Every structure is written in C-alpha cells, then in structure tokens.
Amino acid sequence: MALRGARTISVLAVGAVTTVTAALTPVPVFAAGDPLQQYAQQELRWERCDTGRPAAFECAKVTVPLDYGAPSGRKIDIAISRIKAGSAKERHGVLLMNPGGPGGPGLTLPVEMEPLLPQDVRERFDLIGFDPRGVGQSSPIGCDLTADEQTFQHPFSARTFAKDVARARTVADKCRAKAGDVLPHVTTRNTARDMDVVRAALGERKISYFGHSYGTYLGAVYTQMFPQRSDRFVLDSALDPTLAWRGLFQGWSAGAELAFTRWTEWAAARNATYGLGPTPSEVRKTYGELVSHADRAPVPTTGGALSGVAIRSAYGAFVHVETVTPWIVALRAAAAGGPPAPATPTASAVQAESAEPDSAPVRSAGTGTGAFTADVPADNPSAVAWAVFCGDTRSWPRSPEQYRRDAIRDRATYPLAGDLWSNIQPCAFWKSAGSEPATVVSNDVKALIVQNQWDPQATLAMAQGMRRALHGARMVTVAGGEGHGVVVAGPSCADADVTRYLTTGRLPSKDLTCGG
Numbered sequence: 001m002a003l004r005g006a007r008t009i010s011v012l013a014v015g016a017v018t019t020v021t022a023a024l025t026p027v028p029v030f031a032a033g034d035p036l037q038q039y040a041q042q043e044l045r046w047e048r049c050d051t052g053r054p055a056a057f058e059c060a061k062v063t064v065p066l067d068y069g070a071p072s073g074r075k076i077d078i079a080i081s082r083i084k085a086g087s088a089k090e091r092h093g094v095l096l097m098n099p100g101g102p103g104g105p106g107l108t109l110p111v112e113m114e115p116l117l118p119q120d121v122r123e124r125f126d127l128i129g130f131d132p133r134g135v136g137q138s139s140p141i142g143c144d145l146t147a148d149e150q151t152f153q154h155p156f157s158a159r160t161f162a163k164d165v166a167r168a169r170t171v172a173d174k175c176r177a178k179a180g181d182v183l184p185h186v187t188t189r190n191t192a193r194d195m196d197v198v199r200a201a202l203g204e205r206k207i208s209y210f211g212h213s214y215g216t217y218l219g220a221v222y223t224q225m226f227p228q229r230s231d232r233f234v235l236d237s238a239l240d241p242t243l244a245w246r247g248l249f250q251g252w253s254a255g256a257e258l259a260f261t262r263w264t265e266w267a268a269a270r271n272a273t274y275g276l277g278p279t280p281s282e283v284r285k286t287y288g289e290l291v292s293h294a295d296r297a298p299v300p301t302t303g304g305a306l307s308g309v310a311i312r313s314a315y316g317a318f319v320h321v322e323t324v325t326p327w328i329v330a331l332r333a334a335a336a337g338g339p340p341a342p343a344t345p346t347a348s349a350v351q352a353e354s355a356e357p358d359s360a361p362v363r364s365a366g367t368g369t370g371a372f373t374a375d376v377p378a379d380n381p382s383a384v385a386w387a388v389f390c391g392d393t394r395s396w397p398r399s400p401e402q403y404r405r406d407a408i409r410d411r412a413t414y415p416l417a418g419d420l421w422s423n424i425q426p427c428a429f430w431k432s433a434g435s436e437p438a439t440v441v442s443n444d445v446k447a448l449i450v451q452n453q454w455d456p457q458a459t460l461a462m463a464q465g466m467r468r469a470l471h472g473a474r475m476v477t478v479a480g481g482e483g484h485g486v487v488v489a490g491p492s493c494a495d496a497d498v499t500r501y502l503t504t505g506r507l508p509s510k511d512l513t514c515g516g
Contacts, residue, residue, distance in 0.1 A: 064133070082127060087123040153421065172431070213485075312417060392438060409422075463475065
C-alpha cells in the first residue's frame with residue numbers, strides 16, 4: 001500500500017459500452033430470514049470498466065449497509081470488477097483479491113494479476129477485484145490531511161515529542177470532523193462482511209481468495225467470520241493476526257534489526273569491495289556515523305538532500321543486500337564532498353520496500369476518465385489506513401507518556417528503526433477505537449501461506465504467527481527470498497504449490513521450505 005500518494009481510479013468509460021445485467025444464480029446465499037437477504041437479491045449491472053483496458057475487464061457496483069448492525073439503514077456502494085474464467089467447463093468459482101493496505105485500491109487487480117497466474121488458474125476462476133469500503137471508488141473518505149500528517153514514521157526526541165503529540169491529536173480530530181459518521185464502520189470486520197455480500201450478489205456459495213500483506217489479515221478475518229463460505233485462500237506475505245495493530249508497528253522494528261544485522265555480516269565479508277568495515281560491528285559503526293553526519297548536514301542526492309532520519313527510514317532496503325550496499329557507499333562519498341548519491345538504492349527496491357506500511361509490488365491504478373469515477377480525496381489511502389489501524393482494536397495506549405517510554409526503550413533495543421514505529425500515533429486519540437471486539441483468528445480453514453524469508457514488512461515471524469492461527473493451513477517459505485511479496489513479485493519456487501492448491505484444492509502434506 002502506498003500511503004503517501006493518492007489516485008483517482010477510472011472505472012466505467014464514457015461512450016459506447018455494453019451493459020449486462022447479471023441474473024442472480026438461484027443458490028441459498030443467506031439463511032432464510034437473514035436481514036442481509038435483500039442485498040443478495042440485487043442485480044449487478046456489468047459494464048466495460050475503461051476503454052483503455054481489455055474489453056473482458058468489467059465493473060459493477062454492489063450495495064452494502066454502512067452499519068451491519070442496522071442493515072436497513074444507510075447504504076454505500078462497493079466497486080467491484082471481474083475478468084471471467086477462461087473456460088466455462090473448467091470453472092470452479094470466483095477468486096476475490098486484495099493487494100494490501102489498509103487503504104490500497106484493488107479494482108484493477110484482475111488485469112494486473114492475470115499475467116501472474118498460470119492458465120490453469122485463469123481457466124477456473126472469475127478474477128474479482130474490489131476497492132474496500134472507504135477506498136477509491138467505494139464511497140471514499142478523506143480527512144484533509146497534510147503531507148506531514150500522512151507520514152507514519154516520526155523519530156523520537158525529547159525536543160520534538162510535544163509536536164508529535166500535537167500532530168497525532170490533529171490527525172484524529174480532522175478525521176473525526178471530516179468523516180466521523182463513517183469512521184466507526186471502516187474496519188476490517190466490515191470489509192470482510194462486504195466480501196460476503198459480494199459473494200452473495202455474485203450468486204456463489206463460497207469464495208476463493210488471494211490476499212497480499214494486509215490482505216492476508218483481511219482474508220484471515222473472513223475465514224474466522226465465515227469459515228463455511230471460505231474455499232481456497234492464498235495468503236502472500238502474511239501478518240500475525242494476534243499483533244493487530246500496535247504490535248505489528250513495533251514488530252516492523254524487530255524485523256528491520258534482523259535484516260540490518262544480516263546486511264552488516266554480508267558487507268563485512270565483502271569489505272575489500274565496499275570498504276564499510278572488516279567486521280559486522282565496524283559496518284554498523286560506519287552506518288551510524290553516516291546517519292549522524294546526515295542529521296548534522298543532510299547528504300546531497302539526485303532527489304534532494306537526505307537527513308539521517310530519511311536514511312534510517314529506508315530500512316526496508318536492507319533485505320536487498322546487493323542493491324543497498326552500493327547506495328550506502330555512494331551516500332558516504334557524497335557526505336565527504338563527492339558527487340550526489342542516487343536518491344534511492346534502486347527504483348525497483350524502493351518501490352517494493354517503501355518506508356510506509358504495506359507497500360506492494362502489485363498496485364492498482366486507473367487510467368483515463370469515466371462516468372463511474374468517484375471524487376477521491378488526496379489523502380484517501382492514509383485516511384482509510386488510520387481508520388482501520390485505529391478502529392479495528394483497542395490495542396493502542398491512550399497515554400502519550402506510554403509512547404514516550406516505548407520509543408526510548410525500542411530505540412535502545414532496535415537502533416535502526418525502533419523509535420520510528422513506537423512513537424505516538426493518531427490512534428491514541430481515536431474516539432471510535434475498537435467499536436467492536438477485535439477478531440481472534442483461530443480456525444481450521446485449509447489456507448495456503450507463502451512467505452519470503454527476508455520480508456521487511458511482513459516478517460517471517462509474522463507469517464509464522466498467521467500459520468499458528470490457521471490450524472488447517474500450510475506454509476511455504478522461500479529460503480533466502482527477499483522482498484515484500486512472493487506471487488506478486490513474479491516467479492518463485494512456491495508457484496507450483498500455489499497452482500496445485502488453486503486448481504485442485506490440495507495443500508502440501510506439511511509446511512515446506514523451498515529455494516536456497
């Protein structure tokens with residue numbers, strides 16, 4: 001999820017398009033007397049999404065209740081999309097997809113994921129994308145946040161802590177003033193409920209699912225709430241559901257320190273090439289001196305000068321040892337008066353490993369203009385992210401002093417990024433936090449988890465936590481795998497297991513490790 005940016009996603013093109021009204025498939029999608037039955041009976045008007053996209057890429061709207069506690073009350077629209085299964089004979093069902101977030105749009109995922117999936121999978125599933133509630137084309141929300149207020153990482157210092165507290169309070173106040181009637185309902189549990197209404201509106205008894213990063217948590221919540229309607233679930237780069245969400249923020253610091261330690265060992269073994277130090281401790285010292293220098297005098301780069309905090313905030317790049325090392329060398333040279341360093345280790349590495357939560361290699365984006373194009377606020381991804389992070393659970397401390405103590409402790413324990421993630425956040429002042437109990441994930445749904453060993457955002461330890469929560473699942477770990485995403489990043493040694501599971505429903509007999 002790219003939390004800093006904002007996109008307006010074109011959905012339905014203006015012009016000559018064919019409108020198809022979907023006939024409801026006569027299957028019992030809700031129990032008799034269920035107040036949600038009215039939503040199962042809605043007719044979907046499928047239209048070509050965008051003249052710049054393939055004709056097979058269709059879009060529609062699904063109406064859902066804003067508040068599932070009052071299903072006959074206010075309603076909102078969820079934008080969905082599809083590419084139909086390639087073979088009517090081989091068709092198994094629908095594969096809903098989520099790219100990550102929270103706050104990440106997923107409407108164009110069928111187009112983006114289609115080339116990543118083998119033909120056997122594409123023949124069996126309608127690929128279904130959707131913008132989660134509050135996101136993109138699905139009744140988008142915004143808080144009028146500034147760029148600084150959309151930043152998730154702020155280093156702790158006693159000198160600036162009062163400003164950090166004021167910033168966090170301002171974000172919470174702005175969101176309450178701008179979208180307070182909607183915020184309590186923009187949660188993972190409600191998005192899972194929306195997925196089940198989409199299932200019903202499509203006339204399906206069950207759904208299959210592919211989720212990346214935050215999408216793995218969303219998928220796990222769905223399996224807990226609707227286990228009997230969960231078919232084949234692939235979770236790529238999984239988060240530990242027991243840590244949502246304060247624990248996950250702090251867990252990123254622990255994962256960053258592991259990757260950084262691995263990098264110091266790698267660089268020390270190649271000191272003759274890079275000159276960063278002959279031992280891991282010397283490499284760590286060299287890096288620390290660079291950061292300290294940059295805090296005093298920002299280092300010139302081709303994209304502007306970088307402070308020490310900015311360099312630390314690129315901690316996710318340390319999983320890519322071969323690309324980050326030349327960058328550190330170039331920064332040291334620039335700090336000593338040499339030519340400006342590259343602004344990032346490499347464009348590809350930083351795109352995949354942003355300093356913000358849940359940045360995914362696969363990212364939905366629209367093209368052109370169309371009739372079905374919501375006016376998306378510039379801060380929409382960040383507004384939704386805060387709504388979910390702060391509204392899903394009651395795990396956030398309310399006292400600013402607790403954040404101060406945590407930031408000091410975690411900076412000492414995890415020097416690379418400990419304070420960046422433990423400093424105070426708007427959730428300390430969120431009025432609708434934990435509007436219903438957080439979901440405890442513990443079930444026997446037979447899901448498949450795929451995971452890189454070195455992932456800075458969904459760490460191996462987090463994925464192992466997801467595996468413990470899903471007792472019927474299997475996990476395939478890519479040994480030595482680097483980066484945030486397995487299936488979404490292209491070919492890997494886990495592909496055969498993913499294909500077998502999606503096409504046959506068969507999981508590996510045990511957890512596996514592949515590659516090396």
